[in-house]
Amino acid sequence: MCVPGCYEAVVQRLESDRISRRGFFKGVGAASAAAAAFHVTTVPSPVRAAPSSFTDVLDLTHVIAEDFPTYFGTPQLEMERLNSFAEHGFNMFKWHLTEHTGTHLDAPIHFSADGASADEIPVANLVVPLVVVDIAVKAQDDADYRVTPDDLTEWESANGPLPVGACVAMHSGWDKHVQTEKFRNADSDGLMHFPGFHVEAAEMMIEKGVGGMAVDTLSLDYGASKDFVTHYKWLPSGRWGMECIANLAALPAAGATLVVGSPKIKGSTGGPSRLFALV
Numbered sequence: 144m145c146v147p148g149c150y151e152a153v154v155q156r157l158e159s160d161r162i163s164r165r166g167f168f169k170g171v172g173a174a175s176a177a178a179a180a181f182h183v184t185t186v187p188s189p190v191r192a193a194p195s196s197f198t199d200v201l202d203l204t205h206v207i208a209e210d211f212p213t214y215f216g217t218p219q220l221e222m223e224r225l226n227s228f229a230e231h232g233f234n235m236f237k238w239h240l241t242e243h244t245g246t247h248l249d250a251p252i253h254f255s256a257d258g259a260s261a262d263e264i265p266v267a268n269l270v271v272p273l274v275v276v277d278i279a280v281k282a283q284d285d286a287d288y289r290v291t292p293d294d295l296t297e298w299e300s301a302n303g304p305l306p307v308g309a310c311v312a313m314h315s316g317w318d319k320h321v322q323t324e325k326f327r328n329a330d331s332d333g334l335m336h337f338p339g340f341h342v343e344a345a346e347m348m349i350e351k352g353v354g355g356m357a358v359d360t361l362s363l364d365y366g367a368s369k370d371f372v373t374h375y376k377w378l379p380s381g382r383w384g385m386e387c388i389a390n391l392a393a394l395p396a397a398g399a400t401l402v403v404g405s406p407k408i409k410g411s412t413g414g415p416s417r418l419f420a421l422v
Contacts, residue, residue, distance in 0.1 A: 185381065186268060186308070186352075186354050186380070186381045186382055187307045187308050187352040187354065188267055188268070188307075188308055189267065189268065189270070189271040189272060189306070189307065189308025189309065189354060190272070190306050190307045190308055190309075197400070197421040197422055198422065199421075199422045200419055200420070200421055200422075201390055201393055201394065201399075201419070201420040201422060202389075202390065202417075202418070202419060203246070203388045203389050203390050203391070203401075203418035203419065203420055204245075204246045204388070204389060204416070204417050204418050205245050205246045205318070205321060205387055205388075205389045206245075207220055207244060207245035207246075207415060208220070209221060209222065211244065211245050211321075212321065212326045212327050212361070213241075213244060213361070214243070214327075214335075214361045214362060216327065216329070216333075219240065219241035219243070219244040220238065220239070220240050220241070220244055220245075221238075221239040221240075222236045222237075222238060222239075223236060223237040223238075223239065224236055225237050240415070242406075242411055242412055242413050242414045242415075243386070243412075243413055243414075244415055245387055245415045246385070246386070246387045246388055246389065246415065246416060246417075246418060247385070247386055247387060247413055247414055247415045247416055248261055248383060248384070248385055248403070248405045248406065248413040248414055248416045249363065249374070249378060249383060249384035249385070249386060249412075249413045250263075250264060250378075250383055250405075250411065250412050250413045251264075251378045251379065251380075251381050251382065251383065252378075252410075252412050253374075253378055253412040253413050254371065254374040254375055254377075254378040254379060255378055255379035258378060258379055258381065259381065260409070260410045260411055260412065261405055261406050261407065261408060261411040261412065261413055261414055262406075262407045262408060262409050262410070262411065264383055264405065268308065268354050268355075268383070269383075269402070269403040269405060270400065270401070270402050270403070271306075271308050271309050271310050271354060271355060271400070271401050271403075272306040272308070272309040272310070272397075272399075272400060272401070273309065273310055273312060273394065273399040273400060273401040273420055274298065274302075274305060274306065274309050274310065274311045274312065274353075274396070274397060275312050275314050275391055275394050275395065275396050275397075275399075276290055276294055276295065276298050276311060276312065276313055276314065276396075277314045277396065278290060278294060278313060278314065278315050278338060279314055279315055279316035279392075282315035282316060282317065282337075282338045283316065286328055286336040286337055286338065286366070287336055287337075287338070287365055287366070287367050288315070288338045288365070289338060289339055289340060289341035289344070289365050290313050290338070290339070290340045290341060290344045291341050291343065291344055292341075292343050292344055292347045294344065295311070295344055295347055295348070298396065301396065302396055302397040303397070304351070305348065305351045305352075305353055307351070307352040307353075307354075308352065308353070308354040309353055309354065309355070310353070310354065310355030310356065310357055310385070310401050310403075311348055311353050311355070311356055311357070312356075312357035312358070312359075312385075312388065312391055312401075313338065313339070313340060313357065313358045313359065313360075314359060314391035314392060314394075315337070315338040315358070315359055315360060316359070316392065317337055317338065317359045317360045318359040318387075318388070318389045318390065318391070321387075321389075326360075326361070327361065327366075328366060334366070334367055335361070335366030335367065336365075336366045336367055337360040337361065337362075337365065337366040338358075338360055338365055338366075339358060339360060339362055339363055339364045339365035339366070339368065339373060340356060340358070340363055340364070340365075340373050340377075341373070342372045342373045342376050345373050345376045345377045346376060348377075349376075349377070349380055349382070353382075354382055354383070355382065355383050355384070355385065355401070355403075356377055356382065356383075356384045356385070357384065357385040357386075357388050357401075358384075358385070358386055358387075358388065359387070359388050359389065359391055360386070360387070361386060361387060362374075362386060363377060363384045363386065383403075383405075385403065385416065385418065388418055390420075394420055394422065395422065398422070399420045399421060399422045400420070400421040401418065401419070401420055401421075402418070402419040402420075402421065403416055403418055404416055404417035404418065404419070
């Protein structure tokens with residue numbers, strides 16, 4: 144079941160953007176207009192620390208099954224057996240899969256007209272410093288809590304400036320609800336309630352050169368959002384997002400490196416990914 148208003152909000156936003164661009168093109172030359180209208184912010188390359196060893200590798204990925212909870216509330220994975228070992232001497236399945244299922248990547252094209260698809264994200268931007276912002280206590284008291292600039296400033300006060308090119312991950316503790324209805328936390332009207340990033344935090348992260356945003360919930364925006372303002376601010380800037388990540392409680396606030404094993408399917412808007420943290 145789609146959350147009430149979600150499709151309408153996206154369609155309205157796209158129509159508004161289309162009308163705005165049409166009016167803009169009438170006032171200037173087509174070439175210069177196209178360049179201005181679809182300019183994408185250059186994402187800084189991650190700052191690389193001096194080579195060092197790591198002592199542990201943590202998996203930040205949920206196991207995806209056909210009953211894994213989804214944003215729209217309906218299954219997004221079906222596994223069709225094509226071959227069995229007993230009959231054919233080998234096992235093989237055909238997947239019927241929606242891109243944005245389980246622990247997955249949001250590529251810039253997911254919420255923009257001409258952003259990079261998953262296969263076009265530079266691999267150097269997928270091995271990055273990992274920042275963990277802990278809002279678990281706040282989220283426990285307020286399911287609609289959003290990471291704010293104050294939360295980021297508090298992290299910087301304790302750990303130093305946000306690293307250029309880093310991924311900032313929201314640790315709300317929501318991953319522990321993944322096997323229950325609390326993960327979607329839908330009310331009687333179908334409106335979901337779970338934490339996400341406030342758009343002002345996204346703006347601050349863009350200004351500081353952060354390259355990735357990650358959440359342990361179903362959406363970069365908080366569950367009750369109907370305008371997806373954080374998605375529309377973050378992804379069109381050329382940055383990527385990760386949703387439904389796991390095990391952030393096991394990581395330090397700073398010092399880990401995130402390795403994003405994202406899909407490399409031509410034109411894809413994202414897809415299930417395997418995430419590793421090197422600690």
